[in-house]
Amino acid sequence: MKKQNYQNHIRYYPPHHFVFYPVLLVGIICSIFFAIKHPDASWEWIFITLLLLLIGWLGFMLRQHYALTTQDRIVRLEVRFRYFTLTGQRFELLEKNLSLGQILALRFASDGELPDLVKRAVAENLPPDQIKRAVVDWQGDYMRV
DSSP: OOOOOGGGOOOOOHIIIIIIHHHHHHHHHHHHHHHHHOGGGHHHHHHHHHHHHHHHHHHHHHHHHHHHHHHHHHHHHHHHHHHHHHHSSOTHHHHTTSOHHHHHHHTTSOTTTHHHHHHHHHHHTOOHHHHHHHOSSOOOOTTOO
16 A cells, blocks of 8 residues: 555545446436426426435435544544553643544654644644644554545
8 A cells, every 4th residue: 555645645435436426426417407308307307316416415424424433533542542652641631622633633643743743733723734734754544434
């Protein structure tokens, strides 16, 4: 697997991103086309279009929600453990001053830079993207959905 960094850390799931959504998009476009071409049956095609839009929205929301909620909890625990292992101090005391996005961004920092980056993130209230950009020794998250 390619070494992960800021530019390539987004991950795609081919069956979902390159099959499900394109087929759904073609179905929506076709149903709109038929609604326009056959005005006598336009209500049926509008209903089919709305149904396909609802299926697409639900597919996106459910796929993301379940996996990411679990992973967010695991990453939070990982950062807590790493911070405690490295500093001997509980991360929970600083964690209340950080958003979930900031904590998730901190996971990319190496052990050598994590404690200082946590302190800097808290002191300067760095947004998640700025935290990621501040990471020098990027530790890839190759298991993220």
